[in-house]
Amino acid sequence: MGKAVYHDIYLELKKDIEEDQYAFKEMLPTEQVLIKRFNCSRNTVRRAISELAKDGYIQSVRGKGVMVIHRHESIEFMFGGVESMKESFVRNHKTFQTEVVHFEELTVDEALAQKTMLSVGTEVYYIKRLRLVEDEALILDVNYFDRSVVRDLTPEKAAASIYEYIEEELKVKIVTSKRYIVVEKAQEDDKKYLDLAGYDCLAVVKNYAYDANGTMFEYTESRHRPDRFVFFDSAQRLKG
Numbered sequence: 001m002g003k004a005v006y007h008d009i010y011l012e013l014k015k016d017i018e019e020d021q022y023a024f025k026e027m028l029p030t031e032q033v034l035i036k037r038f039n040c041s042r043n044t045v046r047r048a049i050s051e052l053a054k055d056g057y058i059q060s061v062r063g064k065g066v067m068v069i070h071r072h073e074s075i076e077f078m079f080g081g082v083e084s085m086k087e088s089f090v091r092n093h094k095t096f097q098t099e100v101v102h103f104e105e106l107t108v109d110e111a112l113a114q115k116t117m118l119s120v121g122t123e124v125y126y127i128k129r130l131r132l133v134e135d136e137a138l139i140l141d142v143n144y145f146d147r148s149v150v151r152d153l154t155p156e157k158a159a160a161s162i163y164e165y166i167e168e169e170l171k172v173k174i175v176t177s178k179r180y181i182v183v184e185k186a187q188e189d190d191k192k193y194l195d196l197a198g199y200d201c202l203a204v205v206k207n208y209a210y211d212a213n214g215t216m217f218e219y220t221e222s223r224h225r226p227d228r229f230v231f232f233d234s235a236q237r238l239k240g
Contacts, residue, residue, distance in 0.1 A: 009038050009048035017057050017070050028066040034152035070189060095134050101193060102128035103155045105147065116144050117208060123147045127158050130193050133228070137195045140223040149217035173212040180206045181225075190223055199225055 008225055013034075016022050029037070034045045034125075049066060052058045057070040091238070106112075108122040118124065131139035135218045145153060157165045166172045184204050186196060202223045209218040 003042065005038075005040055006044045006047040006051070009034075009045065010051045012038075013048060013052060014055070014057060014171060017052075017068055022068045024068055024070065027061075027064065028068065030065060030144065068078065069215050097132040097135075098159050099130040099132065100159045101130050102126070102154045108144075112144075117216065118144060118146065118219060125150065125153050125158075127153075128189065128193075129158060137193060138192050138225050138228055140190060142189075142221040144219045145219040146215070149211060149215060154190060172217075174209060175212050176210040177207045178210075182206065184223075194223070196225060197227070199227065202226060203229060 013022075013136040013147060016018060019187055022028055028034070028049075031042060038045065049058065049060075053060065056067065058066050059069045061067050068155055100197075105173070106124060106126050108116065108118045110120055112118070112190050113120045117222075124146055127141075127143040127145070129141040129143065130137055131141065133139070143158075145162070147153075148180040149172060150162070151170060153162070153165070163174065166176060182204050183201055185195075186200050190196065194204050201229055203226045205220075205224070207218065207222065208216055209220075212214050
């Protein structure tokens with residue numbers, strides 16, 4: 001069986017888990033049941049299961065089978081993958097709205113270069129976007145996009161999905177993203193725009209994104225209220 005077959009099975013089972021057809025700590029159907037359901041080989045089912053385990057959705061339990069370990073009481077953001085905010089909300093089954101509260105063009109100076117790692121003299125779009133999750137203002141995104149890569153950006157496009165615009169309209173391939181998570185005290189903009197619910201600090205994800213040419217085209221700070229968000233990765237320990 002080809003890659004598309006096991007990947008399709010992976011996507012379907014992943015969707016079942018995210019929609020709670022298989023709940024947290026519930027066992028997946030046996031290999032035999034899945035082979036019959038998808039009309040495929042045992043190896044194909046095992047490859048799909050392996051991908052789910054790698055992404056932190058399931059875990060094999062000796063003598064019992066495969067157990068679901070994914071849960072989404074909070075909003076889970078993938079720390080290891082390159083995923084847009086819109087894609088994250090869709091995966092978490094959350095309704096959301098984006099408001100562009102600031103949009104301007106500027107040139108990177110020495111101070112901004114130190115902050116963003118963008119070169120001095122780079123012309124950028126400087127954008128602030130407020131993310132309302134189920135009508136609650138929970139994230140403030142502060143973006144700097146290189147205008148030579150992300151061309152002709154508008155507030156309307158920024159309010160939709162900038163990554164969709166980059167990939168689908170500009171045909172720019174987003175390849176690598178380096179991320180750092182820090183905790184910072186709330187700043188004036190955070191207090192102005194976010195529903196802080198008494199918190200005076202935020203989880204801040206600093207993101208440096210690169211295209212297929214190795215050009216760093218984005219620096220973003222996603223400023224999150226700390227009680228509603230989980231950043232996760234998944235790893236498997238391999239014993240020698």
